[in-house]
Amino acid sequence: MAHAIVSSLLDQLKSIAQDQVKEKWRLVTGVEQEVGKLTTNLQAIQAVLEDAEQRQMKQDKAVTLWLDQLRDASYDIEDVLEEWITETRKLQLDEGGDDDDALALAPPKKKVCSFFRAASNYLGGFKQLILRDDVAVKISEISEKLDGVATRKDMFKFVENVSNNVKKPERVRTTSLIDEGEVFGRDDEKNELLGKLLGESGEQHPHIISLVGLGGIGKTTLAQLAYNNDE
Structure with missing residues (x-):
């Protein structure tokens, strides 16, 4: 279960990164660092989840609690990322005309509810996405929350990629040796x-x-x- 959630989050972060490259968007520095930290921590956690889930099956209560904390953090991240991706898609659709005109003609409600304060700042050919303050705070908070989960995993000394570390017996090659x-x-x-x-x-x-x-x-x-x- 946890493995599926973490994999989904990494896919969403990958999608965001691909959009950045494709659409030439640049995130403000602080947010970009937090997104990078999210990805790094999720990858580190993903590497030990197999061992963690096996130990959970053996009724390890401490590991079970850690997995519950991971799920809670993952759901929070998922909520923010889904909103982010949805609003980014809307932004792509809204870019049919001139960016300044689109912002000027947008209804007041849309201006207030937009995930981004603006999307028309051009820096060296890149459009800089300026997140609303509350959204930037959310990203920082969920990154800090996941950072705590990632740090606590070291207490359990999980083994990375258990199935990959188990040496599989080599299949004996057979042949008909005819005299x-x-x-x-x-x-x-x-x-x-x-x-x-x-x-x-x-x-x-x-x-x-x-x-x-x-x-x-x-x-x-x-x-x-x-x-x-x-x-």
Whole structure:
């Protein structure tokens, strides 16, 4: 459950970053740093969630409490990011005309309720998104809250990527090692098979031959004999 929430948040942050690049938006410095911290902390938490959830299943109450705190923080982050993405999409749609005219003609209610105070400040070719003060405060608060959760995870000494650290047994390779000296009575079949494989047109149009029959009659042995032939 927690793993799914954290993954979703990272996807949303990635979407915001992609919008920044695509639309040439620049966040004010303080907010951009908080968004970067959110991403870093979520990635660090994601790396240990598998171990944390396994320990929760073993009735570790302290870990269960930590996961509950993570969920609470994640839901708060999700609320702000969803609002952010929604308003960003609206901003993209509203940019059909001149930015200054669009802001001037916008209804008073829209000006007050807008997620951004303005979107028409151009700095070096970038549009700087100036967040409302209360929204910037929210981002700072949720970043601080998640920072506390990320710091507390170190108390539990979680193991990162448990499934990836478990060494999986290598699959034993099998092959049919044929001792031709112990194979009797298959010369005719072997020569017939080689004749079909190495016929006059064999080099220009290689043949593909299927060996079909009941199990245990020596299909693999015959194929191995032909394959090992020097011709």
